[in-house]
């Protein structure tokens with residue numbers, strides 16, 4: 001029987017001591033100084049906030065408005081963009097469609113719905129013609145202006161993700177552009193989410209987002225003012241990662257933990273929406289090219305040590321992870 005969630009008690013209020021806010025303004029100007037504090041956060045808690053990131057609040061507000069416009073549509077209208085119809089994991093997934101903690105959430109998936117927007121490749125692109133998994137066109141709902149706003153945000157977030165990856169490289173003692181050869185056609189995904197409010201007795205058998213680690217390299221998350229994101233601290237206690245105006249929450253995913261041989265930490269987190277109202281968030285998942293080899297980086301192996309994980313590729317790693325969380329995808333493959 002899953003434990004009832006302890007909401008406030010047990011949560012450490014001292015989140016800012018462990019989840020730092022890092023000013024990335026210098027990075028945008030080509031100064032890599034913030035790489036040191038970024039690297040430190042990635043090695044310790046695996047989470048940090050970034051400020052002065054260059055993405056305008058006006059654009060972020062528009063993305064929320066468009067996400068809400070979609071989620072507010074009648075079910076029959078949302079079904080037209082259902083993810084089950086996509087050959088490449090794009091479009092709308094209903095409440096329960098993703099299960100980020102199948103071990104605890106045995107009866108139902110996460111209490112959230114979402115929409116996956118990836119790299120929009122035409123049907124005549126060579127990778128799409130070759131039926132490479134996770135490559136293809138987006139599902140765009142029939143809402144005027146929706147696509148333009150989402151695409152604009154998507155493109156800017158790709159650039160910001162690349163910048164953070166260059167800071168990761170520097171902090172790992174690699175050349176600033178080390179990851180660039182593996183960013184040819186990066187598998188980046190914007191996935192707006194909508195969480196209905198949850199009340200009553202809340203257990204780990206269903207949360208807004210069950211406890212999980214992210215699959216990929218790094219996640220850049222914008223959350224609205226509802227709160228509800230929690231991160232597992234080094235002492236195994238859940239701590240709040242509250243929304244801080246003007247920031248994104250950034251975290252390391254499993255692929256980066258694997259690539260760095262465990263030097264960077266992919267940290268468990270979860271979402272419980274007890275705000276009493278709808279919660280919206282905008283995770284942006286940054287993953288490299290499908291063919292990127294994910295094997296211990298040259299600077300992440302101490303003398304005498306052997307790599308902790310066998311080599312894989314970014315594409316294979318993501319497919320394994322998506323299959324674990326999306327039942328429709330398991331049925332398909």
Ligand SMILES: O=C(O)CCC(=O)C(=O)O
Nearest residue numbers: 193209223229271281283
């Ligand atoms: O909605 C959030 O705040 C976090 C979502 C999340 O962790 C995820 O989708 O991986």
Ligand SMILES: [Fe+2]
Nearest residue numbers: 212213214269
């Ligand atoms: Fe996550």
